[in-house]
Amino acid sequence: MNELFILGELMEEPQTGYDLSNALQVSLGRHRKVSYGVIYPLLERLEQEGLVEITNAGTEGKNKKVVTITEKGKERFFELMQMPVPNGAHNADIYLIKLDVMQHLDLNEQLQLLDQFYQEQKDIIKDTQDALKKLAQEDSKDHWYANKKFELRLQQANITIEWIVKFKQELTKEWC
Incomplete structure (x- = not known):
């Protein structure tokens, strides 16, 4: 997720590790802490793998x-963008990251990503409706709160x- x-x-422009850390913090939200102890070792690994170059631009x-x-x-970025978003605790974050940088994809790839995100939401709705049906079978105070x-x-x-529907319409109009 952080690599992507x-x-x-x-893909936009060169940045400092500090700027990248702050941008990730904004993207994930204020309740998810982004540690420099995660970012800088990741940047070093990416440099060792030849995915980024780190240069010193400091003064005095x-x-x-x-x-x-x-x-x-750049090749690795496109590879990561093509990978399906895995099920798990951070899949919402991965979708947000992909949506944030999808302008580097062609229109069809952007629409496919939005379709995947759409299906994820449909699955959430189905699972939630199933849970609500189970709760409705027994009336209790606990179930009332869970229902909410x-x-x-x-x-x-x-x-x-x-x-998603509105965004797809706007994208299609923008690209035509």
């Missing part, structure tokens, strides 16, 4: 390193679907 984000950000005692994506890094949580999840997924 960094390579995607570098300031150690400022600028990270630039290589051709091999599931109603929120349903609304979030439905709003996301509306957003």
